[in-house]
Amino acid sequence: MPCEGGIPPLTEKKENKYIKEIEGWSLMSEGIHRIKKEFYFKDFKEAMKFVNKVADLAEEEGHHPDFYIYYDKVVLELHTHAIKGLHLNDFIMGAKINEIYNE
Numbered sequence: 001m002p003c004e005g006g007i008p009p010l011t012e013k014k015e016n017k018y019i020k021e022i023e024g025w026s027l028m029s030e031g032i033h034r035i036k037k038e039f040y041f042k043d044f045k046e047a048m049k050f051v052n053k054v055a056d057l058a059e060e061e062g063h064h065p066d067f068y069i070y071y072d073k074v075v076l077e078l079h080t081h082a083i084k085g086l087h088l089n090d091f092i093m094g095a096k097i098n099e100i101y102n103e
Contacts, residue, residue, distance in 0.1 A: 009033060009085025018091040025094045033086050034079035035094055039101055041072045050074060053100045063093050 010018070012029070019027050025037045041047040051067060051074055058064045068075040078094055080087040 007083060007087075009080070009083045010087060015086055018088065022091055022094040023098060025091075028077070032079055032084050034077050035086065035090055036075065036077045037094065037097075039074045039076070041074070044071050047072055047074050050101065054097055057093075057096055057100065061089075061093060061096070063089055065093070065097070 010033075012033075015027055015033065019025060019035065022035075025035045028034045028036050039047075039050060041050065047069060051069060054065065054067075054076070063078075063080075066077040068077075076097060078090040079085060080090055
């Protein structure tokens with residue numbers, strides 16, 4: 001369920017706990033706390049297939065990552081805009097994105 005705000009972001013202790021549960025993601029704590037992962041592909045076409053699958057998931061979940069697209073690399077960052085930080089949903093979304101990548 002999307003976070004609509006009105007609650008504080010996760011504590012650093014909880015961030016450090018949850019990040020261990022999603023392979024390959026990193027915590028970014030400068031500015032707004034967020035999680036980040038780089039995904040690599042054989043070419044641009046494969047990268048865009050992945051981006052489109054993640055975009056479909058984001059629409060279904062009501063939780064939208066920031067996309068940075070390079071030729072054969074996609075960098076995703078997640079945080080919950082409504083609370084300007086991390087929420088459990090960010091980590092859940094990260095795990096779901098990993099599933100798409102590993103298909």
